[in-house]
Amino acid sequence: MNKKLKFRFSRKALAYPYMAFLILFVVVPLVMILINAFITDGNKIGFDNFVEFFSDAGGGLTVLGNSLIIGFVTTLLCLVIGYPVAYFLAKYHASNNVLVLMFILPMWVNFLIRTLSTKTIFLAMDLELGMGTVLFGMVYNYLPYMILPLHTTLVSIDKRLIEASEDLGASKGTVLVKTIFPLSLPGVVSGITMTFIPAISTFAISEILSVSKIYLFGDAINMHFSKATNSFGVGSVMSLVMLVLVIVSNLFTSLNEEEVRSVL
């Protein structure tokens, strides 16, 4: 019983500092959003911020609606443009890694640099900045994020399954619709998540490409936290709404995320 207490090195203990770090700098900050959402202008506690947002008094709900529409259109365009890219790459250039890389490369250049470059070109072309230019900028920015997961799943499809359906008499179109597309669904879902959420919550792209005419949800959140507006309460409510959207969309993601990220 009188054994001297000896320090015993346990590998498990290595996780504890990081767990403390996660709680302090990831969980607690998220709780801070929740708390701030209930703090009203007069430093009282109540539902005023929620009422203000959901009654659309400041137009926040309208912005959310518009963002969801623009996010949806952006995602759809990325899918329609990106799927054939990923499909042709997997079909004809499966071994050409450099070509695949060419489609992913732009995403490593800071998005502000790319967005400002496109804006300058639009201005030089005398195009009016507005919905069209914003949509172009969004698709331009998020297309690689759609192509990458699509390509990952399409390349990993077992070729024998495609041959089998051909042997069983399926036409080329049928093979595509009934064999390849269903097998690529995890990539489609993953691509949609990687495009949709950033598309509605980003700020700066729409601001730059529409000279602040078009506000997306991210721009609106940013505005509420700026010095001039200083309405942290409503901004927090909007951040909570965004968080709920993130969680809901991630429930749909079935593809193992590590798999996609390992290619990055």
Next chain:
Amino acid sequence: MKQTKFGRILADGYLGLVLALLYLPIALIIIFSFSGNSNFRFDDGFTLQSYLSIFNSGAQTEMLLSAIKNTFVLAISASVISTIIGTFATIGIYCLNTKLRKVTLVVNQLPMINSEIVMAVSLMLFFAAFSQVFPSSWARLIISHVAFCTPYVVLSILPRLQKMDPNMYEAALDLGSNPFSAMIKVVLPYITPGVMSGFAMAFTLSLDDFIITQFNKGDTGIETLSTYIYEDARVKSLEPFWFAVFSIFFVVVFTLLLLVNIRKNSKKEA
């Protein structure tokens, strides 16, 4: 047979078109960075004026250089710290019991799946509430960057660790090594590739970040490259100065990535 060939030509045409669209803005900026103007015309012929303006634009030059310096100081500190924290944390997480491990990994996922702006806002509110504890903007920036980079480090090491034969660690113990040196001499060398790719990922993520930095840089004027670009170039159209800076960026980023990937491919084949 002929039909397949035709299909392939169509497919390549489509791929070429999308590539052209992706690279057109970039190519135009690079080409006209040699015009000395920002009107996309070679009024003054071919000139290096834009590139010279990087060095003789007074305050703008100073701001740019300090922004580049800040960006790298932040990215290096954040990625080194996240790699150290992440490496030890992953070994610990691997040894946790299943339930605790699952919970930790779910929380670890939060910064990855979360929308950047929500994470930025949450940290900003946190630092505002505890401003006495975190008075320095540098500390805030480094902490926020470590918070969003470390999860990627953990997830790039964990698969490697799971592949490792646990008997190797046991064997080291049986051969008389104490647990600590067994970890340093056996486990650590084995997971080194994961550690390196985790570090590379943390470094690039931090380098590229805009939203989280923008919300947490405070009033002390720490501008990184992205926040400085946003402050300076968002309202006006791009000046020739920025044409040159962006062109250098495109070329540096693309060359580095192509080199890295070509090396990776040749290694695979070897």
